[in-house]
Amino acid sequence: MEDNETITIIKSRRAIRDYDTSKDVSDELIYRVIEAGGYAPSAENQQPWRVIVVRDKKIQEFIGQIAVDRTVQLFGRATPRQELERRLSYIESKVSLERTIDILVTGQRFEYIKGRPETNGAPVLLVLAVDQTHVGNSQATLRGTGGVFGWSSPRHAVVAGGMMMQNMALAATSLGLGSCVSSVQLDHFDDVRAVCEKLGIPDPHWVPILCLTLGYPKFERTQGPPRQTPEEIAFLNRWGQPFSKKR
Numbered sequence: 001m002e003d004n005e006t007i008t009i010i011k012s013r014r015a016i017r018d019y020d021t022s023k024d025v026s027d028e029l030i031y032r033v034i035e036a037g038g039y040a041p042s043a044e045n046q047q048p049w050r051v052i053v054v055r056d057k058k059i060q061e062f063i064g065q066i067a068v069d070r071t072v073q074l075f076g077r078a079t080p081r082q083e084l085e086r087r088l089s090y091i092e093s094k095v096s097l098e099r100t101i102d103i104l105v106t107g108q109r110f111e112y113i114k115g116r117p118e119t120n121g122a123p124v125l126l127v128l129a130v131d132q133t134h135v136g137n138s139q140a141t142l143r144g145t146g147g148v149f150g151w152s153s154p155r156h157a158v159v160a161g162g163m164m165m166q167n168m169a170l171a172a173t174s175l176g177l178g179s180c181v182s183s184v185q186l187d188h189f190d191d192v193r194a195v196c197e198k199l200g201i202p203d204p205h206w207v208p209i210l211c212l213t214l215g216y217p218k219f220e221r222t223q224g225p226p227r228q229t230p231e232e233i234a235f236l237n238r239w240g241q242p243f244s245k246k247r
């Protein structure tokens, strides 16, 4: 069966980290991307998300620098080189592998978040925050009880936020925009606080979980890291039992 338009868009979305800085993204397109994001499902349709559109270069620089610093810490110091090589083993060319490792350990890979024209940075940075008190903690009936019947689902906000983010990334692709989801600048508690302070996000009620850069791709990038096949990731009826379309 041939891929339809939606599946083609899903498969062609790539993480874009080099942007054509001669082209800005119009507010109209940003609006459309965010609007598509808002059509994501959420538990009880509570839509527990807010998006901050960051065009301010100083704020982009601030958030991007956190990403660069954490990347140096994570990949440059904490992760052994052997482990980096293992994770990137899908890169066949030795030259490309060396270059990828180099830009990871020096943090250069995440310079694009700073939005600097001279390094092909993204003109727009979206910061997605979710309502931590969404379903599970927010309802008066659940508060302080540990949830009805013992369950409580603060994770619903993160799940819904992730779906919202994916909608935005796919909408961006469909509009000819490049995008890249990123989290490294929001993985550490200290960084979450710093970003909240910078952007005036009323934490801990609202918490930023992901960013999305937007811009026109500098280079065409069709080839992404390889994906596992359904045979590798799906089971039939019970864990471990193979699922395949050949029945």
Ligand SMILES: Cc1cc2nc3c(=O)[nH]c(=O)nc-3n(C[C@H](O)[C@H](O)[C@H](O)COP(=O)(O)O)c2cc1C
Residues within 6 Å of the ligand: 013, 014, 015, 016, 017, 109, 110, 180, 181, 182, 183, 184, 185, 224, 225
């Ligand atoms: C939750 C999440 C966090 C990510 N964090 C980062 C990040 O901090 N920096 C970055 O450049 N890319 C980040 N990515 C992008 C992934 O590296 C990328 O999507 C993945 O390697 C697959 O490549 P593709 O999107 O081109 O198919 C993140 C993606 C997700 C979903």
